[in-house]
Amino acid sequence: MALRHAVLAALLDGEYSGYQLAKAFDVGVANFWHALPQQLYAELAKLEKGGLVAGRQVVQETRPNKRLFHVTDAGIAELEQFAAASAKPGFIRDDLVVKVQASDRIGSGPVIDQLDERAAAASAKIELFGNLLRQLRGEMDEDEFLLRGERIGPYLTCLRGLAFEEENRDWCLRIAALLRRRQAVAVESDGA
Amino acid sequence: MALRHAVLAALLDGEYSGYQLAKAFDVGVANFWHALPQQLYAELAKLEKGGLVAGRQVVQETRPNKRLFHVTDAGIAELEQFAAASAKPGFIRDDLVVKVQASDRIGSGPVIDQLDERAAAASAKIELFGNLLRQLRGEMDEDEFLLRGERIGPYLTCLRGLAFEEENRDWCLRIAALLRRRQAVAVESDGA
DNA sequence: TCATGATACTCATTAAAGTGAGTAGTCAGA
DNA sequence: TCTGACTACTCACTTTAATGAGTATCATGA
Structure with missing residues (x-):
C-alpha cells in the first residue's frame, strides 16, 4: 500500500483532479513518487470507495467536466496511522x-x-x-x-x-x- | 524485467548459491537492489530455464547440498542487450x-x-x-x-x-x- | 537436552505496479 | 479543414514484487 499513501499525501496540498494529479506524478514534481494516469485514477477510485478522499463534480463549459478530490478526515486518520507504522528503508533500484x-x-x-x-x-x-x-x-x-x-x-x-x-x-x-x-x-x- | 538483470549482474562476481545471493540482496550490500530469498530462487529458476545462468550441484557432507550458479554466454548477451536499451530514470520511492x-x-x-x-x-x-x-x-x-x-x-x-x-x-x-x-x-x- | 539459529531450499498466494488501447470534446495553427 | 495537442477519463490486462508458511539437517550454547 504505497501509491495509496503517496496520493493521499499529494492531495493534502489542495484539490486536484485525477488529470492534474497525473501530471504532477508524471513529471515527478511530486518528487517522492511516480505513476501513470491510469494508476492514479484507479487509486482515487479505491480511496473514494474507502471514504479516504471525496470528490466533487465541476461542470466546465469549454472542457470536459472533471472531479476534484480532497482528503477526508478518515483519510487524515489513515495517514496518521501510516506515519506511525515503521517504514522499511528505501533503496535505489535503478x-x-x-x-x-x-x-x-x-x-x-x-x-x-x-x-x-x-x-x-x-x-x-x-x-x-x-x-x-x-x-x-x-x-x-x-x-x-x-x-x-x-x-x-x-x-x-x-x-x-x-x-x-x-x-x-x-x-x-x-x-x-x-x-x-x-x-x-x-x-x-x-x-x- | 528488473530483478532479472540485477541477479545476472550480481552473478558476474563469481558463483553463488541462491542462499548466498539472498544474503547479499537482503542486507542490500548488493546496494543496487533488494529482494527476498524466495524471489531470488524463483528468478534463478527462470534464468536457468532460459539458459542465461547455469548451475552445478555441490555435494556437502555437513550441510545440505547446494547449487552454485554462474552466468552463461547467453546471459552475458542478455546483459549487453539490456545495457544498450534506454533506461527510464530512477526515482526515490520511499x-x-x-x-x-x-x-x-x-x-x-x-x-x-x-x-x-x-x-x-x-x-x-x-x-x-x-x-x-x-x-x-x-x-x-x-x-x-x-x-x-x-x-x-x-x-x-x-x-x-x-x-x-x-x-x-x-x-x-x-x-x-x-x-x-x-x-x-x-x-x-x-x-x- | 532443548531451544536457537544457520544453511539451503520450495510452494502457493496476494498485492502492487505497469502497459496498451480507446473515448470524446476543445482549441490553435498550417 | 485537417492535423495534432490538450483536457479528462475508462477498461482490460500483464508483469513484477512481495508475503506467508513450510521442510530438513546440522551446529552452538545455555
Missing part, C-alpha cells in the same frame, strides 16, 4: 546502476552514453526543483520559511529530490569520465 | 519521504522518531559501505584501483550506495531537527 555493475564485463560504450543522458536529465531536474523551491518559499528566505511557513511538506521532499538529483548527476559524470579513461588506457595497453 | 510530505498536516512526532531511526540506519550502512570499499580496492589507492582494477563494477555501485546513504542521513537529521524546532515554536506561540 536500471542504470545495474548496468554500471555489469559495465566491466560487457561493452562499456552504451553504458557511458546512458550515463551522459542521465546526467543531462538530472541537471534538468535540478533546475526544475530549484525553481519549484523558489516558488514555494515565495518572498521568504529559506530558514524563515522552514521555521514559520505553514505548508513545508512539499518543500522538504523537494529538497530531498534536489539532493538526490545532484548526487545522481555527479555520480553519472564521474563514472562516465572514469569509464572513458579506462577505455583509453585499455587501448594503450593493447597497442603496447 | 515511504519516509511520503510521511514527511504529510508531516505538517498530521502529528509530526512519529515522523521525527522515524527520521532519527533512519539516520541511524543510514550511518550503519555508511560504515558498512566504507569497509566494503576498502576491502574491494585492497592495497591500491582509489584512483589507481578505479583506473586499473579489473572488476570495478561493484565498487562503483557501492560508491553510489554510499553517497545515497550519506545524503539520506544528512537529510533525515536536518529534517528531524527542523521539525523539532517547529514544534517548539508552535508551543511558544500557543503559550503567548
Whole structure:
C-alpha cells in the first residue's frame, strides 16, 4: 500500500483532479513518487470507495467536466496511522546502476552514453526543483520559511529530490569520465 | 524485467548459491537492489530455464547440498542487450519521504522518531559501505584501483550506495531537527 | 537436552505496479 | 479543414514484487 499513501499525501496540498494529479506524478514534481494516469485514477477510485478522499463534480463549459478530490478526515486518520507504522528503508533500484555493475564485463560504450543522458536529465531536474523551491518559499528566505511557513511538506521532499538529483548527476559524470579513461588506457595497453 | 538483470549482474562476481545471493540482496550490500530469498530462487529458476545462468550441484557432507550458479554466454548477451536499451530514470520511492510530505498536516512526532531511526540506519550502512570499499580496492589507492582494477563494477555501485546513504542521513537529521524546532515554536506561540 | 539459529531450499498466494488501447470534446495553427 | 495537442477519463490486462508458511539437517550454547 504505497501509491495509496503517496496520493493521499499529494492531495493534502489542495484539490486536484485525477488529470492534474497525473501530471504532477508524471513529471515527478511530486518528487517522492511516480505513476501513470491510469494508476492514479484507479487509486482515487479505491480511496473514494474507502471514504479516504471525496470528490466533487465541476461542470466546465469549454472542457470536459472533471472531479476534484480532497482528503477526508478518515483519510487524515489513515495517514496518521501510516506515519506511525515503521517504514522499511528505501533503496535505489535503478536500471542504470545495474548496468554500471555489469559495465566491466560487457561493452562499456552504451553504458557511458546512458550515463551522459542521465546526467543531462538530472541537471534538468535540478533546475526544475530549484525553481519549484523558489516558488514555494515565495518572498521568504529559506530558514524563515522552514521555521514559520505553514505548508513545508512539499518543500522538504523537494529538497530531498534536489539532493538526490545532484548526487545522481555527479555520480553519472564521474563514472562516465572514469569509464572513458579506462577505455583509453585499455587501448594503450593493447597497442603496447 | 528488473530483478532479472540485477541477479545476472550480481552473478558476474563469481558463483553463488541462491542462499548466498539472498544474503547479499537482503542486507542490500548488493546496494543496487533488494529482494527476498524466495524471489531470488524463483528468478534463478527462470534464468536457468532460459539458459542465461547455469548451475552445478555441490555435494556437502555437513550441510545440505547446494547449487552454485554462474552466468552463461547467453546471459552475458542478455546483459549487453539490456545495457544498450534506454533506461527510464530512477526515482526515490520511499515511504519516509511520503510521511514527511504529510508531516505538517498530521502529528509530526512519529515522523521525527522515524527520521532519527533512519539516520541511524543510514550511518550503519555508511560504515558498512566504507569497509566494503576498502576491502574491494585492497592495497591500491582509489584512483589507481578505479583506473586499473579489473572488476570495478561493484565498487562503483557501492560508491553510489554510499553517497545515497550519506545524503539520506544528512537529510533525515536536518529534517528531524527542523521539525523539532517547529514544534517548539508552535508551543511558544500557543503559550503567548 | 532443548531451544536457537544457520544453511539451503520450495510452494502457493496476494498485492502492487505497469502497459496498451480507446473515448470524446476543445482549441490553435498550417 | 485537417492535423495534432490538450483536457479528462475508462477498461482490460500483464508483469513484477512481495508475503506467508513450510521442510530438513546440522551446529552452538545455555
